[in-house]
Amino acid sequence: MSHKKKQRQTGQRAPASNKHYPKEECGIVGVYNVEEAANHAYLGAYAQQHRGQESAGIVSSDGERLYRYAGMGKVADVFTPQKIRQLMGRHAISHNRYSTTGASFLRNAQPIRFESRLGTMALAHNGNLTNAQTVRRSLEELGSLFQTTIDTEVISHLVARSRADNFTDALIEAVTQIRGAYSLVVLTGDTLYALRDPNGFRPLVMGKKDDGFIFASETCALDIIDAEYVRDIEPGELVVVTPRGVTSLFPFAKTSQNLCIFEYVYFSRPDSLVFGKSVYNTRLRMGEILAEESGVEADLVMPVPDSSSVAALGYARQSGLPYHMGLIRSHYVGRTFIEPDQKIRDFGAKIKYNAIAAVVKDKRVVVIDDSIMRGTTTRKIVKMLRNAGAKEIHVRIASAPTRHACYYGIDIPSPSELIAATHTIEEIIKYLRVDSLAYLSLEGMQRGAADIEGGSGNAGYCTACFDGKYPVRLDENEAIYSNQKTLFSEYEIEESA
Amino acid sequence: MSHKKKQRQTGQRAPASNKHYPKEECGIVGVYNVEEAANHAYLGAYAQQHRGQESAGIVSSDGERLYRYAGMGKVADVFTPQKIRQLMGRHAISHNRYSTTGASFLRNAQPIRFESRLGTMALAHNGNLTNAQTVRRSLEELGSLFQTTIDTEVISHLVARSRADNFTDALIEAVTQIRGAYSLVVLTGDTLYALRDPNGFRPLVMGKKDDGFIFASETCALDIIDAEYVRDIEPGELVVVTPRGVTSLFPFAKTSQNLCIFEYVYFSRPDSLVFGKSVYNTRLRMGEILAEESGVEADLVMPVPDSSSVAALGYARQSGLPYHMGLIRSHYVGRTFIEPDQKIRDFGAKIKYNAIAAVVKDKRVVVIDDSIMRGTTTRKIVKMLRNAGAKEIHVRIASAPTRHACYYGIDIPSPSELIAATHTIEEIIKYLRVDSLAYLSLEGMQRGAADIEGGSGNAGYCTACFDGKYPVRLDENEAIYSNQKTLFSEYEIEESA
Amino acid sequence: MSHKKKQRQTGQRAPASNKHYPKEECGIVGVYNVEEAANHAYLGAYAQQHRGQESAGIVSSDGERLYRYAGMGKVADVFTPQKIRQLMGRHAISHNRYSTTGASFLRNAQPIRFESRLGTMALAHNGNLTNAQTVRRSLEELGSLFQTTIDTEVISHLVARSRADNFTDALIEAVTQIRGAYSLVVLTGDTLYALRDPNGFRPLVMGKKDDGFIFASETCALDIIDAEYVRDIEPGELVVVTPRGVTSLFPFAKTSQNLCIFEYVYFSRPDSLVFGKSVYNTRLRMGEILAEESGVEADLVMPVPDSSSVAALGYARQSGLPYHMGLIRSHYVGRTFIEPDQKIRDFGAKIKYNAIAAVVKDKRVVVIDDSIMRGTTTRKIVKMLRNAGAKEIHVRIASAPTRHACYYGIDIPSPSELIAATHTIEEIIKYLRVDSLAYLSLEGMQRGAADIEGGSGNAGYCTACFDGKYPVRLDENEAIYSNQKTLFSEYEIEESA
Amino acid sequence: MSHKKKQRQTGQRAPASNKHYPKEECGIVGVYNVEEAANHAYLGAYAQQHRGQESAGIVSSDGERLYRYAGMGKVADVFTPQKIRQLMGRHAISHNRYSTTGASFLRNAQPIRFESRLGTMALAHNGNLTNAQTVRRSLEELGSLFQTTIDTEVISHLVARSRADNFTDALIEAVTQIRGAYSLVVLTGDTLYALRDPNGFRPLVMGKKDDGFIFASETCALDIIDAEYVRDIEPGELVVVTPRGVTSLFPFAKTSQNLCIFEYVYFSRPDSLVFGKSVYNTRLRMGEILAEESGVEADLVMPVPDSSSVAALGYARQSGLPYHMGLIRSHYVGRTFIEPDQKIRDFGAKIKYNAIAAVVKDKRVVVIDDSIMRGTTTRKIVKMLRNAGAKEIHVRIASAPTRHACYYGIDIPSPSELIAATHTIEEIIKYLRVDSLAYLSLEGMQRGAADIEGGSGNAGYCTACFDGKYPVRLDENEAIYSNQKTLFSEYEIEESA
Numbered sequence A, B, C, D: 001m002s003h004k005k006k007q008r009q010t011g012q013r014a015p016a017s018n019k020h021y022p023k024e025e026c027g028i029v030g031v032y033n034v035e036e037a038a039n040h041a042y043l044g045a046y047a048q049q050h051r052g053q054e055s056a057g058i059v060s061s062d063g064e065r066l067y068r069y070a071g072m073g074k075v076a077d078v079f080t081p082q083k084i085r086q087l088m089g090r091h092a093i094s095h096n097r098y099s100t101t102g103a104s105f106l107r108n109a110q111p112i113r114f115e116s117r118l119g120t121m122a123l124a125h126n127g128n129l130t131n132a133q134t135v136r137r138s139l140e141e142l143g144s145l146f147q148t149t150i151d152t153e154v155i156s157h158l159v160a161r162s163r164a165d166n167f168t169d170a171l172i173e174a175v176t177q178i179r180g181a182y183s184l185v186v187l188t189g190d191t192l193y194a195l196r197d198p199n200g201f202r203p204l205v206m207g208k209k210d211d212g213f214i215f216a217s218e219t220c221a222l223d224i225i226d227a228e229y230v231r232d233i234e235p236g237e238l239v240v241v242t243p244r245g246v247t248s249l250f251p252f253a254k255t256s257q258n259l260c261i262f263e264y265v266y267f268s269r270p271d272s273l274v275f276g277k278s279v280y281n282t283r284l285r286m287g288e289i290l291a292e293e294s295g296v297e298a299d300l301v302m303p304v305p306d307s308s309s310v311a312a313l314g315y316a317r318q319s320g321l322p323y324h325m326g327l328i329r330s331h332y333v334g335r336t337f338i339e340p341d342q343k344i345r346d347f348g349a350k351i352k353y354n355a356i357a358a359v360v361k362d363k364r365v366v367v368i369d370d371s372i373m374r375g376t377t378t379r380k381i382v383k384m385l386r387n388a389g390a391k392e393i394h395v396r397i398a399s400a401p402t403r404h405a406c407y408y409g410i411d412i413p414s415p416s417e418l419i420a421a422t423h424t425i426e427e428i429i430k431y432l433r434v435d436s437l438a439y440l441s442l443e444g445m446q447r448g449a450a451d452i453e454g455g456s457g458n459a460g461y462c463t464a465c466f467d468g469k470y471p472v473r474l475d476e477n478e479a480i481y482s483n484q485k486t487l488f489s490e491y492e493i494e495e496s497a
Helices: A002-010 A037-047 A081-086 A132-141 A153-161 A167-175 A262-267 A279-294 A309-319 A376-387 A425-432 A442-450 A478-490 B002-010 B037-047 B081-086 B132-141 B153-161 B167-175 B262-267 B279-294 B309-319 B376-387 B425-432 B442-450 B478-490 C002-010 C037-047 C081-086 C132-141 C153-161 C167-175 C262-267 C279-294 C309-319 C376-387 C425-432 C442-450 C478-490 D002-010 D037-047 D081-086 D132-141 D153-161 D167-175 D262-267 D279-294 D309-319 D376-387 D425-432 D442-450 D478-490
Strands: A026-032 A055-061 A066-072 A091-097 A112-116 A119-129 A180-187 A192-196 A205-209 A212-216 A228-232 A238-242 A245-249 A300-303 A327-329 A353-355 A364-369 A392-397 A436-439 B026-032 B055-061 B066-072 B091-097 B112-116 B119-129 B180-187 B192-196 B205-209 B212-216 B228-232 B238-242 B245-249 B300-303 B327-329 B353-355 B364-369 B392-397 B436-439 C026-032 C055-061 C066-072 C091-097 C112-116 C119-129 C180-187 C192-196 C205-209 C212-216 C228-232 C238-242 C245-249 C300-303 C327-329 C353-355 C364-369 C392-397 C436-439 D026-032 D055-061 D066-072 D091-097 D112-116 D119-129 D180-187 D192-196 D205-209 D212-216 D228-232 D238-242 D245-249 D300-303 D327-329 D353-355 D364-369 D392-397 D436-439
Touching: A026 A037, A026 A119, A026 A180, A026 A192, A037 A055, A037 A081, A037 A091, A037 A212, A055 A119, A066 A081, A066 A119, A091 A119, A091 A180, A112 A153, A119 A132, A119 A153, A132 A153, A132 A478, A153 A167, A167 A180, A167 A192, A167 A238, A192 A212, A262 A279, A262 A442, A279 A309, A279 A392, A279 A436, A279 A442, A300 A309, A309 A364, A327 A376, A353 A376, A364 A376, A376 A392, A376 A425, A425 A436, B026 B037, B026 B119, B026 B180, B026 B192, B037 B055, B037 B081, B037 B091, B037 B212, B055 B119, B066 B081, B066 B119, B091 B119, B091 B180, B112 B153, B119 B132, B119 B153, B132 B153, B132 B478, B153 B167, B167 B180, B167 B192, B167 B238, B192 B212, B262 B279, B262 B442, B279 B309, B279 B392, B279 B436, B279 B442, B300 B309, B309 B364, B327 B376, B353 B376, B364 B376, B376 B392, B376 B425, B425 B436, C026 C037, C026 C119, C026 C180, C026 C192, C037 C055, C037 C081, C037 C091, C037 C212, C055 C119, C066 C081, C066 C119, C091 C119, C091 C180, C112 C153, C119 C132, C119 C153, C132 C153, C132 C478, C153 C167, C167 C180, C167 C192, C167 C238, C192 C212, C262 C279, C262 C442, C279 C309, C279 C392, C279 C436, C279 C442, C300 C309, C309 C364, C327 C376, C353 C376, C364 C376, C376 C392, C376 C425, C425 C436, D026 D037, D026 D119, D026 D180, D026 D192, D037 D055, D037 D081, D037 D091, D037 D212, D055 D119, D066 D081, D066 D119, D091 D119, D091 D180, D112 D153, D119 D132, D119 D153, D132 D153, D132 D478, D153 D167, D167 D180, D167 D192, D167 D238, D192 D212, D262 D279, D262 D442, D279 D309, D279 D392, D279 D436, D279 D442, D300 D309, D309 D364, D327 D376, D353 D376, D364 D376, D376 D392, D376 D425, D425 D436
Parallel strands: A300 A364, A364 A392, A392 A436, B300 B364, B364 B392, B392 B436, C300 C364, C364 C392, C392 C436, D300 D364, D364 D392, D392 D436
Antiparallel strands: A026 A091, A026 A212, A055 A066, A055 A091, A112 A119, A119 A180, A180 A192, A192 A238, A205 A212, A205 A228, A238 A245, A327 A353, B026 B091, B026 B212, B055 B066, B055 B091, B112 B119, B119 B180, B180 B192, B192 B238, B205 B212, B205 B228, B238 B245, B327 B353, C026 C091, C026 C212, C055 C066, C055 C091, C112 C119, C119 C180, C180 C192, C192 C238, C205 C212, C205 C228, C238 C245, C327 C353, D026 D091, D026 D212, D055 D066, D055 D091, D112 D119, D119 D180, D180 D192, D192 D238, D205 D212, D205 D228, D238 D245, D327 D353
C-alpha cells in the first residue's frame, strides 16, 4: 500500500517499469490463400524466433471457422505435427512473444481470438500502445471484462463494442481510438487485415507466395517459405485481403513517420530487409562510420557476438585492423539453466561467453558492442578479456548512448537503470575498467541508414531512446496505472493443465 | 450443415445435446475466516469429487487480493502442496466440474475470476441457466467479449455492467437477470456470498468451523474438515459473510420450491445430508418401497455397484431376500484406458464390471439399478449375468422412468436417446432380455423422501426428468443457440503450456 | 555406518524391513498364440491391478523378437494405444507390481528382459525368494553385474550362466537353485513357460482363448478377456507351450503344499477363483464362522469397505443382524494427495473413510475388518464411528491375529510393528477403544476354506504369518544383506527421461 | 532378412552403419576434491555440450557412496537445482553424449555405475572400442548379462570379473583387454581415475581448482569453472587421484601416438586448447594454408557458419579478400522441429541457413566449409546462394577429402556415402554445381597444426578418415556383429516413467 502511494507521489510521469509490464516486442506473420497455411505461419514464426521466445501461437481459418493453438516457449517446442494438422485452412496468423520477467502467462499468449456480434476474429500485435490503460479503464467502467494483462486486448473490446455493421469498419473504428506503436495482422473467417500505425514504428512487410499473400515483421520470414518480397506496408496503411482481392486503405490522419532505428542496431536479423533496407549493410555501414568517428590504435577488432559481429566487421574494414572472434558465445543457455551457487558464481558471464586467450593475449583490442544498457554485462566481458591477457581494451558502441525509455515496444530498462542516463562517459570508462570508450553519434546512425539504398526511412526515424524526442506521448495516467497492474501480476499463479 | 437445418426444423424446443454443451454438474465450496483456507477448500472439493472430475480450481483471498489456480482433472491430481501454499489467505472458494465429452478446456474451469469497476471477484457455480444464451447474445450485442463457453460467465458480465456502487447490489442486480438452477459461492477480497436460486434446484449447506464458516454442496464436504453442519441455505436466500458478520437476504420474488429429487437417486454421496435428509436413509427407503411395489419371487437381490447398493439393501430388507454382491466394479478405469480393438471389444462391459458366477449361477436374481438412461449398460450387465449362469433376471429400478431432459444441471441424454421415452416397458424388457422389469413409481420416490425425517423437501421436488413438468422453462432460442455453440466447440483445440 | 553395525549386532535373524525391500506382491499374465497378444496382456494386468500399482510392463513376442515397454504407475496410465501397437506379436507376458515405500525405480519394473547365449528371454515373477541375496552375492563374486534391486534378477543370471544347450534346461537349472515363493511366466521368441514353486505359495491359473492359452495369477484376468478357466498350474509344475503344443514337467523334488491363505483373506479379487475355490464364497463362509465363534448382541453389522464387505455379509447372514454400509470409502485417493498441514491433520482417516451418522447413531455396531496390522487405521475408524454417535462398537476380524513376517511375497509389517504380536487382546481393546474384539480362529479360517468346493487347498495352506510355521526358511544371511541393500537404495536418485 | 544376408555377403569388413550403432563422441569431466563437485561437473558438461546433446549424466561421490542422475537431452534440460543438490559430495564425473539416430535410450546414458565385488564404481567414456563386440560375445558366453547397447559396458564387466584385489589393478586388467579409442574418467568412493588409450586418439586434459583437480575433454570446461590448465594426460597414461595424492601410471606397452586431427577441423570448440594447441589458431592457420594452396579470384570470402568461421577468416587474411557473413544460421533448431510437408519441403536447408542477398548478389564468392561428407548440405547451400544472386561460387574445404570410416569415435558416414570416396573432384563440382572446388591437402593440415606452438601432436596424428591408415584395426567380426546389433535396436521401445 505504502509502495503504491509512493509511486503516485514521486513517479507520476515515470515510464512503466520494464520488468513488469509486458512490452509487445514480438514477431507477427499473416498467411492468406496458401495451402497448409498454419505450417507456413509456423515457419514464419520460427524464422522470427529472435523477436520473442516467451510464447508462440497460431490461429488458422478454413474460410469460415478459426482454429487456435498457443503455448509457452519457443515455436519449435510449442507445436507438434498433430497440432499443426488440426489448424486447418488456407489462412493463418502467428505470433511470437518476447520474454519479460513477471507476467508470463499462457493466457497472455497471442494471437488472441474473440467472438463479437459480427463473428469471430483473431489478432496478433507487435508494438506497444501508449493509451492502453486509459482505454482499458474506461472500458472497464462500461462493464467490459478483461481476461489478460496485455494492451492488445483493448483492441478486441473496441472492435466488439463498435456499432459498425462490418468487420472492416469496426476495426478502423477501434484502431482510431488507440495510440502508440502497432503492427497488426487480423484474421476473420475469410479476410486478412495487415495494418501499421500512422507513425510506422514497427516494421511490416508484404510478400507473395503462389496465388497467396504473406505478411511478416521481417523478410527473413518470407525467405524461409520461399515467398517473394513485394513491399513494406506503409505507415498508416490498412491492407485488406479478401477472396475478391487486395485493397489498401489509409484510415488515419497524416502524421510524422517514425521508424524504430533500434531495429537496425540490434533487434532485426541481419538477413532481413527492414524498412526497405538490408539490415546487414546498414549495420556494416554504421560500424564503418563508428571507425571513422572514433578510431583508435590497436592490434585487432572483435565483436561481442552475435549481435555486434556485422558492425565489428564494418569497423575492421574501415580501420584496416584485423577482425577476430576473441569471444565465444554459447548457444545452449536455456530456461532451466542452473546458476552455480553463490560461492562459485563470480565467474558469472563465462556461462554465456568465453574469451580466447590465444587471440587476445598481449593484444590491444577494440571490442564492438551494439549498445550498452546497464553496463553490467560489458563490465564482465572486459574483466574476462583482461584475465585472458588483453593489454588494452577499447570499447566502441555501434549506436548512440541509450538514455531514455521506449514506449513503442522495445524492452529498454527504465532511465534510472541506464548507465548512459546517469553517468558521464568518463564515469562509464571507470566503471567498465576500459582504456577508452566511444559511442556512434546519433547523426552517424542516421547517416549509416541513409547511406544504404532502399526504403524511405531517411524521411524520419524514431530515436526517442537516444534523444528523448517522443513522437507520441504516454497518456498522463499510463505509468501509474501500469504500476498498479504490476501489483496485480504478482499474485497471479501460472495456470496449467 | 444439414444437421443444423434438421435441428432447426424439428427440434426448436429440443434441449441442447448433452454431449456437447457443458452442463454445470459440479461441487462448490466456500470457506470464510479459517486458517489455510485453500487447504480446507481443497479437502472439501476432494470430498465432492463425485460431483465432477473434469477440472478443479480454487480461488483464495488474503482479505484484499484473490489468488487463483485451476487445472484439468481430479482435485488430487491438479493441486500440489506448493500450489496450495501459494493460495494464501483465510477465505477461499473451490469448484469441481463434471466431465462431459467435447468442450473440455482449461479456460472453462471454475472458479472464474474477473476484475470489474468495483474490484476483483471470483465465482463458482453449480447448476444450469435457462436463459444463458439469450443473455449472452444480448451482452455480445452490447460489445461484451466472452472467453469461455460456460453459462456461468454471463453472471460475471452482468456484475461488471451493473451501475451499482457496491458488490452486493451488483451481484443482486446480476442474479435477478438470470433464470434456472444456480447454487453459487462468490468471493471478493473480504466478503463471501452463498446463494441458492429461488426454486432451490441444487443443494447448498452452511457449516461452522472454529470462528469461520464453510459452505458446500453436500455435508460430506463439512465432515472431511470436521466442520459442523448448521443449516441449508434456503431457496432464494443470499448469505453475505463479511468481517462484521453474517447477513441473510432474500432478493427474489417468492416462487415454488423445486429441489432436484435426482440428488437422492444417484448424484449425492450416501453419507451426505442433502436438502436436510440423509441420502443413505432416503435411498434405503426408496429401495424398500420399490420392493413393496414390485416384489418378485427370487433367490437373491444384488445391486449394480456402487450407486445402487443402498437401494438394493433396502429392497433386500423389505423383500426378505438375501443381499449379495454379484457384480464387481473396477475402480481403476481412468482417462487413458485403452479400449481393445474391434475384434476383442464385444466383451465390453467387463472392463468396468465382472459378474461372480459363484454367486449367480443357477439363481433367480433381482438386479437393482438407480436409473436407466439409454439401456446399453444394463443390457451388457444382463448378458454378463446370463453368461455367468443366472437362471432368471429381474431388473428393478429405484427411480421412475427417465423420459425428459434436464435443464437444471443434471447431464441426462436427450429424450430421443432415453429408452423410457421411446419404448414401452415390454419393449424395454425385450431389449434388455430380462425376465421382468419394474420402476419405482414417482409417488413412491416422493413418499420415500417424505418418510425420512429432516428438511423441507416434502413441500416440493423437481421431478421434470420423470414427468416433464418444468418449473422454469428454457428461453425460446436457448436450444438452437446452444447447438450452434456445439459447432463452435468442435473446432477448439485444447490449449496447454 | 553406526546404523549398519547396529543392524549386524542386534538383528541378524530379523526379517528385512518391509518398508525398504521391495516385495514381489504382483500380478502376472501370460498369453500364447492369441491375436493382439499385448492388448490381452494389458487387459489381464488391468484386471489384476489390485495386486500391484507401482509399475506395469509388457513384453511381447512376434515369434522371434521380444518387444518391451514398462513404466511407473497404474496399467491404464502407463500404456497408450500407440505403445500397445508397438508391442507386436501373438505372445506376451505382463506384470504389475505392488507399491512399497523406497526403492521404487523404473529399472525395477518387470517383466525383465535379457539376452543370453541362448537368445533373448523375458520373465515376470510373483513371489519372494528366500535365498536371493545369498545367490546374488555368490554371482557377484563370480563377476556378474546386477542392474536392479529385485530378487527376480538372480533368475536371469542363473539362466545366463547355465551351460545347458536349450532354454528349457537352462530355466530348470536356474529355478532349482532358488528357494521361496515364485509363480513365473517366462517368454522366449516362440515358447511360453508358466511355473509355480514346489510349495505353491502364490496362485497361477491356466485358461484357453480360441486356439491359444492364457496364464494369470487370478481368474478375473481370464474373465476380462473372455478366456475359459482350464485348471490351476500345480505346485512344482512347469508348463511349456511351444508351437508344437503344451508339455507339463515336474522338475522339483516333492515337498509339502503351502498355499497362501491370505489370498482369501484380503489379497485376491472376490470374483476370482483362487486355488480352485471362489474367493467370494470362501470369504463369505469365513464371515459366517466368525459370527458362530464370536457372536455379540448388536443392532447392525457393517464392513470396513471394500475388502471386508463379503465377510461382513457372511457375519450378518449367520447372526441375523441387519447389514449396513456405515462407512463410505473414497476411491479418489491418489499418489499426489496433499496431506493437510499438521494443524488440521488430526481428522486424518476421513480422507479415505467417512462414517454415516444416519446409520450408526445410537446403535450398537459390529464392525468387520479382514485383518489388523498396526491397528492405527482401525483406531481412527473407531473414533470416527464414536463421533458419529455409535453407542457400542464391537470389532470382529475375519482372520486370525497376524503376528509374524511373511517371506513369501505379502508385504506384512515386521513383527515389532504388528499389534497382535506385541499386545494381548485386552491391550488391543484398550488401544482401539472398542467394546469388544474378536478374531476368527486359525482353525476357523481353514474350515472356512475347506467348506467351499473346488481346489485341493485343504491338503495344506501356508499360515506362517499367523502361526510362525515357515515351510521354507530364510537363508542365514538374507536379512542382514537386504538391510544393506536398503541403505543402498537410499542414495539412489530416480532416473527419468 | 534379405537385408541381413546382403550385409554378410558384401560388407563383411565394412564399418558399422553410423546411423545405428551409437558411437561414443562425447565430452567427459572429472572433479576431485572440490566443493559442490556435481555443480562443477554440470558446468563442465555444459561447456562441452557441443560434444554431445543426446543425453547427459553425473555421478558424484561423498567419499563413500556414489549418487547418479542421467537423462535424455541437453545438460541444461536434464538437470534441475534439486537434482544437483541430491548429487552430494566433493567428487564427481559427468558425461554428455552425441546424438545418433536409432538406439537413443535412457539406459545407454553415461556415466554407467555398477557394483562389483570390490565396491561401487562409475565410468564415463569418450571414444570407441574396436573389439567391443568380440569381448562382449565372449563375456556373454561366460554368462554375463548386458543391459545397454554401448561398448563402454564391456569395461565394467571386465572390472567385475577381474580377480584383482583392488580397483586400480582391476581397472588396469580390464583396459589392457580392450582396444581402440578411449579417454576415461572413473570414480569409486574416494578415488578418481583419468585414463587415455595408448594411441591417445581422444583428448583429455588435467586442471587445478583450489586444492582439487579437474579433468576434461577440452580446456573450455576448465575455463567455465575458473580452473587452471595444468597439462594433457599423456597417451597411455593412467592418473590416479586419491586422498593421499596424485599418481601417474603407464600400464600399456609403448605404441604409436595418433591424435585425432579431426578435433581441429570441426569437433572442438575454438576457445579450447586441444592436444596442447589453440584450436582457434590451428583452424585459422589451416585457412591460411588453404588460401595459399588454392587461391582463386573473387570478391569476398564467407564461411558456412559456425564451424568454418575461423578457417574462413584465415583464408580471407591470406588472400586479402574481404570476409563477410553471407549465410545466417538459426540457433533455434530443436528436437521437435516440424518438417514442412512434402509439398513445401524443397526449400529445405532454409530452416537452418539463410543467404543474405545484400551480401552475395552479383558477387564472386569463396565459400569455406570445414569438411564435406555426403555433399547434400553443401549442394543446398550452393543453390541458396545462387538464388540469392551469387555470380560465381568457389567452394574451399579446410580439410582433406574425407574418404574413410572412423573407428575411433567420430561419427563419419560409411565410405559408400562419402562423396569424396565415390566421386572425383570433377564429379563433385558437377554435383554441387559450383564453379570450382578445392580441399586442403593432408600435408597442409599437418603443417597447419605444426605451425602452432604447444603440444606434441606433430609427432603423430590419426588421419585415417582421410588416408585410410588405421593405427588400430577393427576385429574381424566387429562390423557384422554390430550390424546385427542394429537389428536388435530396431525392436526396442523407448522406456520412460
